[in-house]
Amino acid sequence: MNDGGNLVKYSFLKSKTFLIPTLCWVLFVVAVVIGLGADEGKHNSLARTLIQWDGQHYFSIAHNGYEVFPCPENPSYICGNAGWFPLYPLAAAMAGKLLVPLGLEMRWVMIITSLICFWLALLVLYRLVKMKYGQRVALWSILSLLLFPTSFYYATAFPYSLYLLLVTVVFSLLEEKRYLLVAIPAGLLAITYPSGIIIALPLGRMMLREWFDNRHFPAESSDRLVSQGKWTARWPALGVATITVGLALVAYFLYNWWQFDNFWLYFDFQAKPYYSHEPIFPLVSVVQSLIDLPLNNPVFIMLVFVIATTTVFYRRIIPVSWQLYMFGVLLFTPAAGTTDCYYRHIIVVFPLFVMIALAIETRRKWLLPLYGVTGLSLTWFVFLKAYKLGELM
Secondary structure, three states: OHHHHHHHHHHHHHOHHHHHHHHHHHHHHHHHHHHHHOOOOOOOOHHHHOOOOHHHHHHHHHHHOOOEEEOOOOOOOEEEOOOOOOHHHHHHHHHHHHHHHHOOOHHHHHHHHHHHHHHHHHHHHHHHHHHHHOHHHHHHHHHHHHOOOOHHHHHOOOOHHHHHHHHHHHHHHHHOOOOHHHHHHHHHHHOOOHHHHHHHHHHHHHHHHHHHHHHHOHHHHHHHHHHOOOOOOHHHHHHHHHHHHHHHHHHHHHHHHHHHOOOOHHHHHHOOHHHOOOOOOHHHHHHHHHHHOOOOOHHHHHHHHHHHHHHHHOOOOOOHHHHHHHHHHHHHHHHOOOOOOHHHHOOOOHHHHHHHHHHHHOHHHHHHHHHHHHHHHHHHHHHHHHHHOOOOO
């Protein structure tokens, strides 16, 4: 029995489902190291370069925990590191318990945590897309992701690798109809990054659709599910997963209340005027940024690139649940009244990369080399250069 299990593991390690994403990941790591070390930047070490801006806050949380104190310039405002979600620094801190005693610096633990999560995310993404659209589309989905102009953020001390891992696990479990298990990664996603709550949109829609089918076509729905060997009451399981997203956030806010006597600490921290967070119709923010920002501004360039890419490669064949997630993430930051950091907030929109990859099956496949050249050019001449100089937040 044990030999059979070892044989299955060995077969998986030799399979394309493992080898292709792993090879892509290795090439990505090499490219990031070479790209960030090619020219002089703001910082003189690779580890420090990969931990900039918000990465410093995630590092401080992983290293010392949350800290809250009045802002020196204005004591009525809250300063510290309470404005950043806990799961990624918590995961890094747990990894640090194992790796720091071996002599590894905590900064490198943060980076290794990101890289390992990214590797696992590529494995899950490849398997998910292969299951739905085949091996060729799965490969091009990963390549499209890696060629995106700011994909190097997956190697930084930011939560995007963990985010991508969790969201691909969610949609993989949905694809396999293991609805009750979805609650675990969905809840964790909600405390990984603010836009993680977007996952409630596809989950809520699927729950309502299953509830409607169960209510109006109970016999047909029951027969279909029994024949598939699935639990007949799928909508309650989806409801649990949807509610878990909110419960995870409540748990995080309760921690702030217990630790700092402020249930709304996160929102109070983000209320500082320079964050410019206020609800607004997202397209208003996008149009305003396109009007106000100079043509060479990284945010302006990314907005134009994303709008053009989404328009050119859009495919209705993508499931509605994937599209809800995709457009939810693309519009999340503008809906908060700003487009700051838009270039990195949207790198987790894997359905967009699948849409791009699907062009390989159509007469529009000639657009793929154009996308690749454009993505690499923007990476090298705009975003990577600005990042190394510390100009990208």
